[in-house]
Structure formats: structure tokens, C-alpha cells
Amino acid sequence: MRKKIIHSFMITFLISFFLAFGILYAVLYMVFLENQRDEQFQELGIIETLHQADMESLGEYLNELDSRMTIIEKDGDVIYDNQVDSITENHMQREEIQQALQYGQGSSIRYSSTTHTNYLYTAIMNEEMQEIYRLAIPFVGITQSAFVLMPSFIVAFFVALCTVWFMSKKMATSIVEPFQKISSTIWTTRIGKEKIVFDDSYYPELSEITESIVNMNEEIHDNLEQLEKEKGIRQEFFANASHELKTPLTSIMGYTELLRTHAIQDPAQVDRCLDHVIKESRHMTQLINDILMISKLESEDYQVQFTHVKVKDVLKALIERFHVQIDSMNIDLTLDCEDIVVYANRNHIETIFENLISNAIKYNVYDGTIRIDCHVKDQEMVFSVKDTGIGVSKADQERIFQRFYRVDKQRSKVISGTGLGLSIVKHLVQFYDGRIQLQSEEEKGTTITLFLPIVVKNVPEN
Template sequence: MKKKIKFQLLLLALIGIFTTMFLVLGICYDLFRKQVIEDLKTYAHLLEDTNALSDLMERRYDSKKDKVRITVVDESGDVLYESDADADKMGNHGDRPEIIQTFATGEGYAVRKSSTMGKNTFYYAIRIEEGNVIRVAKDADSIWSIFAGALPAIGGVTAFIILLCTVVAHVLTKALIAPIEKVANNADRLEELEIYEELAPFVATINEQHENILKNAGMRQEFTANVSHELKTPLTSISGYSELIESGMASDKDVVRFAREIHRNSDRLLILINDVIRLSELDVVDMEEHFEWLNLSEIAETCVDMLQINAENHGVALTFRGETCMVRSEKQMLEELVYNLCDNAIRYNNKGGLVAVLVKKAEDKTVLIVEDTGIGIPKAHQERIFERFYRVDKSRSKSTGGTGLGLAIVKHIVAKNEAKIELESEEGKGTKISVFFS
């Protein structure tokens, strides 16, 4: 990263150097060009005002003294006088831009480039009273000739500036990177560091992520411990009962009872393992879900029908009421959502209790409501009820066969569907859980 920053700073410096150099060169040359033309203009008017032209035409003018060439052209474009050549041998000048402009406006100028000589010839012409045109010309270096002449000096200055920029880039890079390196090396105590304000959002994000990582690590550790504990209980029972049967110490009557307990604990293990696997699947953030439009009412009604026998075994009445409500989700998720809410309401109900399932429209949302007349949840426990393996009454939960993961699965499914869940409960009177789908 340091090398990249240094390179970019040097690149910007070089761009700035060469851009400035060419701009300054262009501006200076433009001023030089204007000055040459102004000098030629003054020279031409001086020839006209002092009547020196006739004297020059009578005697040969030596243009080498001041490097100014003088030409006189008549109205037809023929050359009457040329200071640097024989006028009789020169062609018609009527097509020259400066001559055309002068006949049109009284004065004109032009610049012609010589690619072979690396010079520019500047022309300035004025029309005098006789109708003829006086044209003065002067050769001057082109912009590239000036650039070539200044190249050694420019190269030296450029080398010095590049060296200076390299040092400055190194210092600036070190100053820019230092706070970031400090943050990287002290991730466990970011709140104690002094940083510039631009890094504050970055540090806040790192802090939040660090806290989340620690929290998730704690939750995973707790989850692993809980899973181990939950698996240990039925496995211990299965091992104990099977050992008694194997040793021959159990009577025929006990064998039947022990086999029933082994079967019950095996079922509990399977349910627990399935719930743990499902939670792990729901924990995967980038897992591909195949969402489609589904009739929530139809899925809820099917689930209620499937749980009727379970409800009868617990002495609970299970009812359903609903209207056609389409939601975009995955069928398995919706089935698990309804099943876990209903199963939980049945398990923690009283003999002769009621579980009512309702699907309806509420403004622009679809609502699934599962309401029971069971034991209810104390206020102190309501915030934690959706945590994994959290039980309000552990003895009752185990006696009903619950794994403590049903509502945790519900919470994950609600999050995956970007829905909202609300809990209303009063101890001894019952619980109402509502899920709102957009």
C-alpha cells in the first residue's frame, strides 16, 4: 500500500510538473509572438512616418544589421522592392495572407513556419498613401526550438523536483499510514487511540465488528456447550438402559420399559440433531434460497391439520382461520415457521387449552398469528425467549420433549424473509406471537 501511495503521489507530481511546464512555455511563447509582431508593427509605421522607405529603395538596405526584411508590393501584388533579394526575380505576392488582409483592412500580419529551419517567420504589413504595401518580416525561433534550448535547464529542474517529491511522498505516505498501522496493531484497545477524524468511521466499524466477533464466539461456545449437554442426557439414558438389558439384570417387563425409554431418547436425539443442522443451514449468509410466491394460508392450514393428533395427545384444541394471502418465500421455511410456532404453543399449553392460528391481511402486510391459552412467559424472560436452548421452565421443557431450538429457528426464518415478529404474553394467561410479512 505504501508503494502504491508513493507511486500515485509521484505520478501526480510529474503530471503537475509537465503540465505547468508546457502551460508556462505556451504562455511565454504567446507573449513573445505578440511582442515580435508589435515590434514589426512599430518598425513598419516608422518607415511610413519618416519617409525612410524611398531612401532605402534608392540605396541597398542591409537587413543583416537588425535582421528585419523589408518588402514593398504594389496593388497588383508585384514586388517593387525586396531588401534580401532581387525584386524582379520574385513572384507575385498578391496571394499572401498578410497582403490580402492589408488590402482589405489597411494592415495585416501572418506567421509562417519552417519545418526544416526550426524557425518561424513573422510578417507585418501596412498600406501607405500611394496604395502600395510595406511588409516587414523577421525570423524567430519556434516554440520547439526554444524548448530544445531550454531542455538542459528544464531537465535539471525536473530532476530536482522529482527528487524533492520523492522525499515529500515518502514523508507524507509514512504520516498517512502511521495511524492506520497503529489501528491495525492495537485492534484490542481502539478506544484509547488518538486518530484523525477521517478514520473515526473506520475505527467505529472495526470496533463494532470486533465486538460482534467476540459476541459470536461467545454464542458459539455457549451453543457448543449446550448441544453437548443436550446430547449427553439422552445418550446417557440410552447407554444405561441398553447396558442393563445386555447384562440380563432386567426382567421381561423392565426390558419393554427400557426399550420404550431408549426409543423415546433416540427420537429426542434425532429431533435435536435435525434442529441443530437446520440452524446451521439458516446461519449460512450466502446460502441460495429459492423464493417464490406462496399462499401462506394454505401452508398454515396444512400444518395445522398435520398437528391435530399431537394437539389431541396434549389435550389441546387447535383451530385455523385464514384468507388467501400471498407471500414471497421458500415453502420449507414457511412450513417450519408455522410448525415450530404451533408445536411450541401446544407443548406449553394446559390440558383443555386452545391454540388458534390466523392468517390475514393487515393494511399492506400479511400477518400470521399463533395465539394460545397456555402457561405464558414471564416479563423477565420475554427478551431471551428466541435464544438457542433458552428455556423458561427447564423441567417442563424436557418433559414435553422440546429441544429449546424451535423459537431460535423461527427467529432465523423471520430474518431470512425480512419479516417482523412480535410477542405478547402474560404469565398464566397465554402467549400471542405475530409475524408480519411485507
């Protein structure tokens, strides 16, 4: 980068220097030409006043000064030239002659085929004599002066070149050094694991870069922490899932082995063994179905079939299904539901209600209460389940909807489950662009409220 900066500075200097030199040369050329014209016009004015003097003597004098004087008639014929004895060529079409005839004076720069030299021609019209006086001197512009000044120009060029090189090198170092410090700081910092600190920079642009790097490092740190948390949650899930799968598998294998060896002959005991096998098989199926449900909901191309669902009918059927568990814990369950019809996937609605009601039962206390409310508010279905169970601590409330997370680890060993229920509820609510709220206090109970914008006013007959 340092070489690139120095290289760019040098190229910029060379372009600027030669461009400035070209402009200066053009300006000096025009100034020199204008001064030369003015001098020649003054000389022509003097010659005009001396037109009756000895022209031969004046011509010889001008010839000694390397000046060529020509007298031309209005028709373009040359009647006198101090350097050439006889000129037959008509000069009417010469530029300076045309200007003199039209404006009284004129000038031009032209190569003379007669003397083979570049000349500056100036001409004036003598109205009294009806003649044109023309004066020409060899003209090389400022070339001669340039050759004289060339050594000084070369010295100035190299002094300026060295100065620019030194300054560009110093400036390149001042620009590159902050980048090197930033790079060194990044290399010596464990990105995402350590806090990164940069020195204050003089350049605002570098401050923006370092601030972006700091923010990026913080984001990486947060993401790594989140990955570690999810890793722990997954490890915990696999342990729970392995236990949940291993327990029914062990029971199934045990009862199957008993039946296979015909160790049990009593038909009633055989039926009980088969009931246990069916029960544990259903438990395994539910676990697998929960995992698959979350996987589907996280898939972007997940598509389901929608239908019109009567919410009250679904809730009544679910409460009837949980009748045994409710009675076993002597729970007082109250249902207050409006006649609401939603347009959604029926299995999704059943899954949401089932998970929330199941948790309210499992984590409730003996002789507890459960209140289920469902009504319409602002074109949304508002569904809430309130229980008088063990509640959720403040720390757990932030993670309760995470996958595989379970509250009350000691009690979770007794209560079957994988910690997927509330995660499924959260995913389903998000699938329908809804919202979910949690209010809970330890040893007092929990209230979970859902807001789903899926209410239908007009239900088709078919």
C-alpha cells in the same frame, strides 16, 4: 505510499511547469511579433512620405540596418530592391502584397529563397504612386532572447524543482504519518478483544476510516461474544443430548440383556421390559427428529408440502394425546378455538402446538391451569398458550428461544428434553413470516402468543 505521493507531485510539477512555459513562450512570441509589425509599419509610413527623396541613399541606409526594402508595382513586378539588383519574379501572389492591395497594408512571415533567411514582411499601398512599399527584416522570434534568458530559466527551474521536491516530501510525510499511526494502533490492538482508540485526525476522510474500523471492531467483538455464547450453549446441548441419549440407551441395553439371558420368565414382566424399550426408543427418535427439524428449517432450499389444516381438530387431538400428563398433574385445561383453516404443512402446525402445550404442562405446577386460545385477527391466526407454571426470569427471556437453551437447570435434570422445542417453534414461525411474543413472570406463569399469516377463508371441497 510516500514515494508514490512524491513521484506524483514531481510529475505534476513538470507537466505544469512546461505547459506554463509553452503558454508563456507563445504569448511573448505574439507580443514580440505584433510590436515588430507596428515598428515596421511606422518605418514604411516614413518611407512613404520620403518616396520622392533619393531612394538609393535610403536603400543603402536600410541595408546597413539589415532591412530589405522592395518597391512593387500593382501588377506584381518589382521595380526596386535595395539588396538585389534585379528581380524578375512576379510578387503578386505574395501574402503581404495581396493584403496590401485589399486592405491597404499586410504582413507575413516567410522563408526567402533569395537570401535564404526567415523574414518578417510588411507592406503598405501608396495610392498616389500606385506602388506597394514592402519592408522585410530577418525574423527569429524571441529565440535570441530565449538563449539570453536560458541560464536564468535553468536556475529558476532547478530552484522550483527543489522547492517542489521539499514541499512534496513534507506533505507526503504529513499524509502518510496518520496512516502509519492507524496501522500501528491496529497491529498493537487485539481486534475483537480490546477496544481500539485512534488519535483525532485533521483529515475528515481519515476520521471516517477510523470510525469505520472502530465500528468494525465492535461488530467483531459482538460476533466473538456471540460465538462464545453459542459455543457454551452447544457444549451444554451436547452434554444434555449425550445424557438424554445415554440414559435410554442404557435402559434399552439393560432390558435387552435381561430378555436375552432369559432372567425374566414372567410374561407380564417381559411385556413391561419391552414397553420400556419402546418408550426409550421413541424418546431417542424424538431427540434426533428435533435436531433434524432445525437443520432442515435453516436450510435455504428446504421445501415442504402445504395443505389445508383445520386448527381445532389438530388441537383436540393433541389435548387427547396429553390427557394422561394433564390428569397426573390435575391441570385444568381450557380450549377456546374458532373454526379456523390454515394453508400450511400439517406436521409444522402440529409441532408448534405440541411443543407449546407440552412446555405448558411440564413446567406447570400441580393443580395449575392452562388456557389455549386461537382466533383470527387482521387476517392472521393468533394462537396463545397461557399457563400458571414456574415462569421465566427476565434474564432467561432473552435466550429462551435459542437452540439448546433450557430454563431452570435443576428442574431440567428431572424433566426430559433437550431445549430444542421453543427453538423449533421460533424457526417455524419465521418460516411462515410470523411473529412470536413472550410474557412471563417467575412463579406466576407464562403466556406465549403466535401471529401467523396463513389463514384461508375459502377452503376447496377437494
